[in-house]
Amino acid sequence: MRHFTLAAIAALGLAGGTAAQETTYKMATIAPSLGQAITMATFANIVSDGLEDVEIEVSGGGAATVHQLEVGRGNLDFAMTSPLIYNFMADGRIMYKNEADAPEAAKNVRLLMWFPYGQYHYAVRADSDIETLDDIEGTTVFLGPQGGGAFNGAKGWIEATTGLVVNEDYQAIKSNWQTGFQAFLDGKIDMYVNGCLDPCQQFIQFTETEDLRFVGPESHEGERVTKWLGKFRFLEEIPAGQYAGQKNEGPVMSTNTAVGIAVRADMDEDTVYRITKHFWDNLESVTSDAPWAKALDVNFAASKRGQIELHPGAARYYREVGGM
Numbered sequence: 001m002r003h004f005t006l007a008a009i010a011a012l013g014l015a016g017g018t019a020a021q022e023t024t025y026k027m028a029t030i031a032p033s034l035g036q037a038i039t040m041a042t043f044a045n046i047v048s049d050g051l052e053d054v055e056i057e058v059s060g061g062g063a064a065t066v067h068q069l070e071v072g073r074g075n076l077d078f079a080m081t082s083p084l085i086y087n088f089m090a091d092g093r094i095m096y097k098n099e100a101d102a103p104e105a106a107k108n109v110r111l112l113m114w115f116p117y118g119q120y121h122y123a124v125r126a127d128s129d130i131e132t133l134d135d136i137e138g139t140t141v142f143l144g145p146q147g148g149g150a151f152n153g154a155k156g157w158i159e160a161t162t163g164l165v166v167n168e169d170y171q172a173i174k175s176n177w178q179t180g181f182q183a184f185l186d187g188k189i190d191m192y193v194n195g196c197l198d199p200c201q202q203f204i205q206f207t208e209t210e211d212l213r214f215v216g217p218e219s220h221e222g223e224r225v226t227k228w229l230g231k232f233r234f235l236e237e238i239p240a241g242q243y244a245g246q247k248n249e250g251p252v253m254s255t256n257t258a259v260g261i262a263v264r265a266d267m268d269e270d271t272v273y274r275i276t277k278h279f280w281d282n283l284e285s286v287t288s289d290a291p292w293a294k295a296l297d298v299n300f301a302a303s304k305r306g307q308i309e310l311h312p313g314a315a316r317y318y319r320e321v322g323g324m
Helices: 006-014 036-050 064-073 085-092 103-105 149-162 177-185 201-206 223-229 271-280 291-295 312-320
Strands: 025-028 054-060 078-081 109-116 121-123 140-142 191-196 212-214 233-238 250-262
Touching: 006 312, 025 064, 025 149, 036 191, 036 250, 036 271, 036 291, 054 212, 064 078, 064 085, 064 103, 064 109, 064 250, 078 109, 085 121, 085 250, 109 140, 109 271, 109 312, 121 149, 121 201, 121 250, 140 149, 140 177, 149 191, 149 223, 149 250, 177 201, 191 201, 201 233, 223 233, 271 312
Parallel strands: 025 054, 025 078, 140 191
Antiparallel strands: 078 250, 109 250, 121 191, 121 212, 233 250
16 A cells, blocks of 8 residues: 655645545455455555555454444445345344444445455364364364354354354353464464465464364254355365365365445445456456455456445446456
8 A cells, every 4th residue: 555755745746737636545444464354455455556546544453343334424435344244234233223323324335346255264273182063062262253243153154063052062262353363372272263265374374383174064964054054155165285284184164255345335436436447457466475366256246145236336347347
């Protein structure tokens, strides 16, 4: 992302009327070490570096559910969204039930793009007695910050496939992303869960000094699993050989879902069109440094998921390239 000194700004002002007037937009995302936040920051960097009149400032940390509401209220320009979380906001349910303005605010939230959240990785040390998720009874784990979407996704998959209930059959620590990972590094918990697009920074770091295995359930079939997956989650394997210290002999079944970049509905259509186009036109510039970027796809980005609608500017671009 560009960062201008006062002298540089002054120089731009003296350059005459040919320079475009730059507008700064605010993007909020989750903990900056997480893959989804890295995807969003990469999006902001590509756009800010390439469009002279657009600067996207990114702040990391906090809850995506709150960030999405603030986009609707006009206090943010971009934030993370998901099909379920947007539906909850539009309907004023679950975490939005005490936010009287949530349904109205949802009308000012539109989609710029979807991208894969990443497979949920259920990680244990390579010498652990936990061979499948069915073996975690009586253990202590980190599923994500309690009450968040990642926590609910992980506990739901475990219960649907194994019947084990969080904080009854096994214990989930109350922690944020940073301290949850540190607890795993320190050997204070038996399993660490993180949904991310490989390669994930946390597992790169862990396997610098120790070996690990990813575990799945004994069975991922049945009515309970189908019901839990619903419309917005899907099965996806974690391949073997993703990390130097990964000891899986074959792929492990897990789940994935979609998250997205939400944008204010009242943002100028042409601006959103140019932002969307510039990102996709220049995505290849980062794939060598960010291999996960190869998982991004315009058809996935423009797909219909839940109640949220594409911003007209983004929709114009996707129509042009055949993504919708």
